[in-house]
Amino acid sequence: MNDIKDLILDKAKERMERFGFRKTTMDEISKDCSISKKTIYEHFADKEELFGCLLYRECQGTIRMLFDEPADMPDPLEKLTLLIRRAVAYFNQDHFITRILKDEEMFLALVNTKYRKIIDEEIITSIVRVIREGKQQGKLRDVDEQIVAYAGFRLFQSFSYARTWPLAGAGNEPYFTEVLVDFIINALQKK
Incomplete structure (x- = not known):
């Protein structure tokens, strides 16, 4: 740029x-x-395009930040665990991206940009790589990486910024994070 x-x-x-x-x-x-x-x-072209480009730039930085450290880890289970914990911690802090996701007006502007789909696909593709690596190492079950990555991403969203279900004891993110980690790891881990 x-x-x-x-x-x-x-x-x-x-x-x-x-x-x-x-x-x-x-x-x-x-x-x-x-x-x-x-x-x-x-x-x-207009304010919407400017917002979309801004959102894309900021999300790119967030994705790099979240995926960089886990990328160096050899164990895919540890990589997924760290990724989930880092992402939940990040989305429970006050950042520009989290404000967009929690602000109804800006969230609606986000949903209407062409970049939202690109960002979602990039995140899912990154998760697919981790799952594929785990399958190749024999540590993860033989699953459809694309579907599992998509489902895991949507599940993460519901546990973090989307809050599609009002959880009892809101504010107890460490507990919910551990439940999410346990669920995803146990669903994928080869027994």
């Missing part, structure tokens, strides 16, 4: 963090960047 585009995304991120998606305008981003609105439109 070039410097101007990164500047625009950085300033848009700052403004969206403070005011949300709807209240952020291209005029304000232009002023924050000290560049013309025309320059912004040379890089982004």
Whole structure:
């Protein structure tokens, strides 16, 4: 990415963090960047595209952060365990990505971007690689990696930021994390 585009995304991120998606305008981003609105439109067709690019950039950084350390681990079971724990811990902190996922207005903007599907597919593909590696080492059962990675990702979402089910004792993330780890590892581990 070039410097101007990164500047625009950085300033848009700052403004969206403070005011949300709807209240952020291209005029304000232009002023924050000290560049013309025309320059912004040379890089982004509209605010939705700018938000999608910002989201994609931030998610790429989050994915790298979550998957980098586990990537060096030789044992796929340990890798999956660490990945789940790191991801749950990350999504229980206050980051730009977690604010998007928990803010209804920004979440709706996310759902409507073409990048959401790309991001989901990238995460699932990364999980597939771990499962495939575990199968090759003989430590994980012979499962359809794509389906299991998809199901595991959706299960993780429901345990973390999506909170599709109001769990009793909310705020007890360490317990829920261990239940999720236990469930996934026991479902995949070759006995």
